[in-house]
Amino acid sequence: MSASLSRKxxxxxxxxYATLRPQALSAAFLSDLKQVHATLPLASGANLRxxxxxxxxxxxxxxxxxxxxxxxxxKDDPLRCPVSLFRxxxxxxxxxxxxxxxxxxxxxxxxxxFGNTLLAAxxxxxxxxDCSDKLRAKPVQSEVPINGSGAQGRLDVLAxxxxxxxxxxxxxxxxxxxxxxxxxxxQLLKYEAWLRSRAAGRALFRVFLTPKGRPPETGSEGxxxxxxxxxxxxxxxxxxxxxxxxxxxxxxxxxxxVLQDVCxxxxxxxxxxxxxxxxxxxxxxxxxxxxxxxxxxxxxxxxKP
Amino acid sequence: xTPLGKPLVFYLKYVAExxxxxxxxxxxxxxxxxxxxxxxxxxxxxxxxxxxxxxxxVADFLELCGRGIEKHFTSLGIARLAGKKTRAxxxxxxxxxxxxQVPSVATGEFWCGVWITAPPEVRISLANDAxxxxxxxxxxxxxxxxxxxxxxxxxxxxxxxxGEGLVSDSGTVALARIPxxxxxxxxxDVDRDQLIAAVMETVARIRAKQMKAIARLVAxxxxxxEN
Numbered sequence: 001m002s003a004s005l006s007r008k009x010x011x012x013x014x015x016x017y018a019t020l021r022p023q024a025l026s027a028a029f030l031s032d033l034k035q036v037h038a039t040l041p042l043a044s045g046a047n048l049r050x051x052x053x054x055x056x057x058x059x060x061x062x063x064x065x066x067x068x069x070x071x072x073x074x075k076d077d078p079l080r081c082p083v084s085l086f087r088x089x090x091x092x093x094x095x096x097x098x099x100x101x102x103x104x105x106x107x108x109x110x111x112x113x114f115g116n117t118l119l120a121a122x123x124x125x126x127x128x129x130d131c132s133d134k135l136r137a138k139p140v141q142s143e144v145p146i147n148g149s150g151a152q153g154r155l156d157v158l159a160x161x162x163x164x165x166x167x168x169x170x171x172x173x174x175x176x177x178x179x180x181x182x183x184x185x186x187q188l189l190k191y192e193a194w195l196r197s198r199a200a201g202r203a204l205f206r207v208f209l210t211p212k213g214r215p216p217e218t219g220s221e222g223x224x225x226x227x228x229x230x231x232x233x234x235x236x237x238x239x240x241x242x243x244x245x246x247x248x249x250x251x252x253x254x255x256x257x258v259l260q261d262v263c264x265x266x267x268x269x270x271x272x273x274x275x276x277x278x279x280x281x282x283x284x285x286x287x288x289x290x291x292x293x294x295x296x297x298x299x300x301x302x303x304k305p
Numbered sequence: 306x307t308p309l310g311k312p313l314v315f316y317l318k319y320v321a322e323x324x325x326x327x328x329x330x331x332x333x334x335x336x337x338x339x340x341x342x343x344x345x346x347x348x349x350x351x352x353x354x355x356x357x358x359x360x361x362x363v364a365d366f367l368e369l370c371g372r373g374i375e376k377h378f379t380s381l382g383i384a385r386l387a388g389k390k391t392r393a394x395x396x397x398x399x400x401x402x403x404x405x406q407v408p409s410v411a412t413g414e415f416w417c418g419v420w421i422t423a424p425p426e427v428r429i430s431l432a433n434d435a436x437x438x439x440x441x442x443x444x445x446x447x448x449x450x451x452x453x454x455x456x457x458x459x460x461x462x463x464x465x466x467x468g469e470g471l472v473s474d475s476g477t478v479a480l481a482r483i484p485x486x487x488x489x490x491x492x493x494d495v496d497r498d499q500l501i502a503a504v505m506e507t508v509a510r511i512r513a514k515q516m517k518a519i520a521r522l523v524a525x526x527x528x529x530x531e532n
Contacts, residue, residue: 043312043355048493051355052315054348055322061341093473180474264428284321284425286337293338 062285069292076243076252078232079265079291084257085250092261095179096143099156101254102175103142105235105247106159108135112247119159121238122231123173126205126224129163137161146194153184155191156209160202170202177209179262182217189218211262228262229287233294263287309485309500310362311493312355317423317437317485318493324426327356360396363421366497367401368392370419373505374441375403378417381513383407388416402444405516413520415445415455417511419504421485429470435484439500440464441507443519444477447526451476454522458515481507 041047073080084092091097108116116135124130140159146152157175162168174195176188188208195204206223208216213227232255239255242248259265265287316323325337326349339345371390378384388404395401402418423437424430431438443459445451452466455478464479465471471479483503487495511519 041350041354043315043351043358045311045493047351048311048315048355051348051351052319054343055319058322058339058342065340090468093468094475264425281318281321282424282428282430286321286325290338 059285062289066285066288066292069289069296073292073295074240077295078236078239078252078255078259079288079295081252081256083253084260085253086257087261092257093179095156095177095181098179098258098262099175099177100142102177102231103140103157103159105251105254106157107140108137109139110247112250113245114242114247114251117238117241118235119173121234123171123205125234126173126207127171127203131163134164135161136164146191153187153190155195160198168203171205172199172202173205173207175207175209176223179211186218188216188223192222211264228258229265229291232258232263233291236291236294259291265291306496307498309366309495309497310359312358313362313366314436314485314487314493314495315355316359317421320423320426320437323352323356323359326352360399363399364392364395366500367395367399367419367421369497369501370439370441370504371401371403373501374417374419374508377505377508378403378405378511378516381516383409383513384516387414405520407517407520410517410520410524413522413524415443415451415519415523417441417443417508423485427471429482432484432486434490435486437485438471439483439485439504440471441480441483441504442472442477443480443511444474445519445523445526446476447523448475450526451523452478454526455519457522458518459511462510480510483507 070079085101086092086094086097104110105112105114106119106122108114108119116137119137119140120131120135123135138160140157142157144155144158146155155174156177157173159173160171162170172195174191176183176191188206195206204222207226208223209226209228209231211228213225213230215225216223235251235255239251242251265283316327342348375386378386385406385408386403387406388402390401390403398420399422400418400420402416404414404416406414419439419441421437421439427438429438443455445455447454449467452475456463456466459478459480464481466479467473467475467477469479471482481503483500485495485500487493
């Protein structure tokens, strides 16, 4: 539809519109603003210097912690491993490489020989229930086409199964991962209805996996944000049990690659640099420390009677 | 000289610490472990003030870069700009970008943007005394192929491609790495005007001819995909 409007009408409209716009800010507002602003704390030079001093000490304490814990790390720990599974092919941050591998690692029937160890560790992390010997899962799928319930797309990882405790109806685990890309428009929201219908009353765990564990921009609150570092930590908790499995070295190179290429925690030589040069800023020592704490905690847990 | 802003320069110098204390805890893997941090409560309060101010200063800086970039592409007379970013987006992401369309080349749209960052957020070694980098970039859909299309046109002078340390999103080409260098080196003083001039000098290398060439290559990719 188009309308032919006279110049006079448009000029009048402009005039009327101008009277509707707020006039200049009132003197009272400006004076109050000035008063309130004067009470605000400032990021003064002195404050910045004090903060810098505190941060330098915090970093130094954290680096000491890393030094101590690093020496105690197992020789086959992924943090010590300089080889990234995907980097030689240029796939270090390729999303599909990660999600397909993740689906394979979680699949209890995979040739890796891990059984349901990794899947159970992840479900335990999400549900809080210890379920490894009561878990039965269907083959884990990746790049699952989602059609229907108003949604269209591909879900990165889908696992389904039951707990053999006779108490609950079973579970569905959905993982949507983003390495560098952002979500498509309402992507997770669109998956919601499909997932709920698929779960049909079973417990539904939805994981939004990103390098830093950022929350999703869309979707319900049911999507649990998880960082790749957190995922490595969950797997690291049960890593020691898998040493004799055929897929152990694959898992080691995969986790090393996630730490290096996705979490940017390393490369390996950067951790060693922390030992030599206190001013080094190329590695995030707090993330390294967080990982080392997990390794330590998992050992303490394993040592419990 | 217009200062970039001491809080922003401070943030770049201490990215790992500031991200933990000021960033969304959910985003940075939960509540930070503050072992070794004296006066943790007071330090957190100060970090919040510094972070808030730094984010405003980032938005001021990137909006100015954005205005310059928009002016440049508009002045070429062949481009249409879309997808303007809000100030809130710029503050959250420390990045500005715009979509560039060449109306004579349908479906040849690509994006130009600028972001500011520092290691360990990016895996690069900084020049001596620098505490961060400003990165003007181009991006196209099509992943590696989109990147190839852009690289074919600007590769002789651009800085690097995705995965080479500075930018990681497939389809992106970093046009330059402009160091943020305090003067004197121990201070938090950086000249914002110089940084903006360096960004503009980089973007100005993309003339109408290069723009059309990129748009044609990008559009060609889509035709190939459709066929």
